[in-house]
Amino acid sequence: MSGSGNIPPTPLSASLIRIYYLYRTNMPKVFEALFKSFLTSSKDLSLIPAIPQESDLITRIRETMKLSFPVPDSMIPLWFGGVERFLPNAFLRVYGYEIPGERYPRSATVNTAFNRTLDYVFRNIALGIIGKRSTLLDFQNSGGLYENLLVLKRSLVTNETNLINDIAKYFDVVYTDYLTLLENDLLMNKLGIVASGIDQRLIGMAQKFNIKTVSNPQAFFDLSEAMKMFIEKVESTDWDTTTAAELYNPPNDNTFKILFSAYVPVWGIDYLQMATVTIRQVLAGQSSMSTSTYGALQQPIR
Numbered sequence: 001m002s003g004s005g006n007i008p009p010t011p012l013s014a015s016l017i018r019i020y021y022l023y024r025t026n027m028p029k030v031f032e033a034l035f036k037s038f039l040t041s042s043k044d045l046s047l048i049p050a051i052p053q054e055s056d057l058i059t060r061i062r063e064t065m066k067l068s069f070p071v072p073d074s075m076i077p078l079w080f081g082g083v084e085r086f087l088p089n090a091f092l093r094v095y096g097y098e099i100p101g102e103r104y105p106r107s108a109t110v111n112t113a114f115n116r117t118l119d120y121v122f123r124n125i126a127l128g129i130i131g132k133r134s135t136l137l138d139f140q141n142s143g144g145l146y147e148n149l150l151v152l153k154r155s156l157v158t159n160e161t162n163l164i165n166d167i168a169k170y171f172d173v174v175y176t177d178y179l180t181l182l183e184n185d186l187l188m189n190k191l192g193i194v195a196s197g198i199d200q201r202l203i204g205m206a207q208k209f210n211i212k213t214v215s216n217p218q219a220f221f222d223l224s225e226a227m228k229m230f231i232e233k234v235e236s237t238d239w240d241t242t243t244a245a246e247l248y249n250p251p252n253d254n255t256f257k258i259l260f261s262a263y264v265p266v267w268g269i270d271y272l273q274m275a276t277v278t279i280r281q282v283l284a285g286q287s288s289m290s291t292s293t294y295g296a297l298q299q300p301i302r
Contacts, residue, residue, distance in 0.1 A: 014168075014228050014229075014231040014232040014235060015168040015169060015171075015172035015228065016090055016091070016094060016095075016160075016164065016167070016168040017095070017224070017227045017228055017231050018172065018175070018224040018225065018227070018228040019087065019168065019171050019172060019175050019224075020091050020095065020097060020224075021220045021221075021223050021224035021227065021266070022175045022178070022179075022220065022221070022224050023087065023088075023091070023099070023175075024099075024214065024220055024266075025202060025213055025214050025217045025220045025221075026206065026211060026212055026213045026214070027175070027178050027202060027213075027217075028068070028084070028178075029211050030202060030205050030206050030209060030211050030213060031064070031068065031178055031181070032068070032069075033209035033210075033211050034061075034205065034209065035061070035065045035068070035069075037209065038061055038065070039065075044191065044208065044209070045187075045190050045191060046190065047190065053186055054186070057184065057186055057187060057190075060177075060180075060181065060184075061181070061187075063177075064174070064177040064178070064181060067173065067174045067177060068084065068174050068177075069082060069083075069084060070083050070084075070170075084171075085103075085104045085105060086104070086105065086163075086167055087104075087167060087171055088102055088104040089104050089105045089106070089107055090164050090167050090168070092106070092107050092110055093107045093109055093110060093111065093159055093161075093164065094111055094114070094156065094159045094160055094164060095111055095114045095115065096110050096111045096112050096113075096114050096115055097115075109159070111155050111156075111159045113151060113152075113155040114152070114155050114156070114159075117148050117151045117152045117155060118152060120144075120148050121145065121148050121149060121152060122260070122263075122271045123271060123274065123275070124141055124144060124145045124148070125145065125247050125248065125256055125271075126256070126260060126271035126272050126274065126275040127139050127140075127141075127275040127278065127279070128140040128141070128142075128145070128247075128248035129248055129253045129256060129257070129272070129275070130272060130275040130276050130279055131275065131279050132248060132249075137282065137283070139275075139279060140245065140248050142241045142242075142244045142245035142248075143241055143244075145244040145245075145247065146239055146240060146241045146243075146244035149234060149237075149239045149244055150239055152234055153234050153235055153237075153239065156231065156234065156235055157235060179198060179221075182198040182201045182202055182205075183198055188201055188204075191204075191205065191208060192208070193205060193208070197218070198217075198221070199216070199217040199218035199221060202217045203215075203217065216265050219262060219265040219266050220266060222262040223259075223262040223263060223266050226255075226258060226259040226262050227259070229255070230259060257272065260272050
């Protein structure tokens with residue numbers, strides 16, 4: 001019997017988590033600064049329409065600018081500052097993640113369970129992956145993992161309501177276009193940015209337009225893709241203890257090692273290291289099963 005509930009996942013809804021991590025690099029403000037300069041001056045970017053390559057770039061920038069700040073089909077989005085202001089609102093509603101220092105419409109409904117449950121799931125998986133080397137104790141708790149994967153899935157699909165999916169699909173295209181522009185050598189040459197990687201190019205653009213950005217954009221890029229794959233799996237899988245246990249083993253274990261590695265520089269949490277320390281403490285008899293992290297990890301969140 002399925003324990004996943006009868007709410008189907010919303011197609012492409014996992015794109016929202018990808019956008020969240022790209023958003024946190026301050027990428028949209030960097031490109032907003034580029035668009036404002038492009039429209040009002042030739043100081044930062046001068047492109048000549050008579051030159052075919054530069055004409056093509058003008059068209060691409062203009063199209064991305066129009067997508068980034070769309071004209072709404074109703075006056076109501078304008079009251080909130082534009083359609084793009086519904087992105088941080090969506091992050092708050094679906095994941096409980098706030099964007100500090102920004103004005104956007106706040107929601108009366110917030111997914112308070114997401115981050116807490118995600119943390120349990122990641123701790124459980126990391127402990128199961130590292131602990132499978134042990135021949136003395138079984139560190140895998142597929143029952144607890146199964147229960148919390150269900151909680152996580154339900155918390156997602158029950159909060160991806162109304163126009164959330166439309167917002168995710170639309171802005172996934174916008175942010176993909178941002179990344180494509182970062183890959184454009186002509187644009188970078190015209191801006192005087194000599195870096196080759198898109199992470200360093202984003203930093204260079206931010207510095208040029210005096211916009212703050214994160215110091216390690218590549219970590220956010222990596223985590224955006226890894227988390228999108230994970231959320232897609234959570235939402236699309238009909239979970240039971242067997243499918244949950246598969247997350248401890250190949251090829252899923254390597255996938256999670258990559259995800260956990262990307263998680264460290266963004267959130268400052270090293271799940272694999274935490275699991276390693278916990279297992280060493282348990283095996284050395286230095287912590288009580290009733291009070292240790294191991295004991296806590298073996299208890300599913302209610």
